[in-house]
Amino acid sequence: MRYVYPVAIEPDEDGRHVAVATDVPEAIADGANQQEALKEMSEALGAALAGYVLEGKELPRPSKAKRGQYLVPVAPLVAAKLALRVAMREEGVSNVALASRLRVSEAAVRRLVDPDHASRLDGVVAALSVLGRGLIIEDQKQVAA
Structure with missing residues (x-):
């Protein structure tokens, strides 16, 4: 399996950038800019997916990125x-x-x-x-x- 997930980034009310993984809703990250949010998301995805494994859950298969989404790899x-x-x-x-x-x-x-x-x-x-x-x-x- 390819451990690369689509992520949407939206600005919040404080001007930070919040990243949310479409297929792994437990993975949320933010940053002062998009690059920082994407970097943090890689770690958030790893932590969320590790949680899936520890709980005995199936890992979600990555979907195709939609327009405006980024593909973020797990470390x-x-x-x-x-x-x-x-x-x-x-x-x-x-x-x-x-x-x-x-x-x-x-x-x-x-x-x-x-x-x-x-x-x-x-x-x-x-x-x-x-x-x-x-x-x-x-x-x-x-x-x-």
Whole structure:
């Protein structure tokens, strides 16, 4: 899945810019300008989606951006960790089973799937690999649709 979500930005009564994710209503951010609001939204999306995973909810699929919306990516490491959690759930692989496949401790796997832990991206990529998954990275210019 591509962890890039459409976001609308509106000015509020104080002159700040409020960003709201169409598909993830729990993700709301603001900033002094549009760029700051978009940067904050990337973190808000990661936190909201991590909440979905921790609650056992399905992650919402990103919709197409409508005119005037921005596509905002989840931070790369958080997106990789979300992908790992989803892959583990889809494959029916527990932390213990993944730890065995990776030849690491179960605690190491807990850190790999913890969106708040500053894991190394290559460790998450290795875990995805043993589950038959890969990670694709791309860049994009942030302009409104």
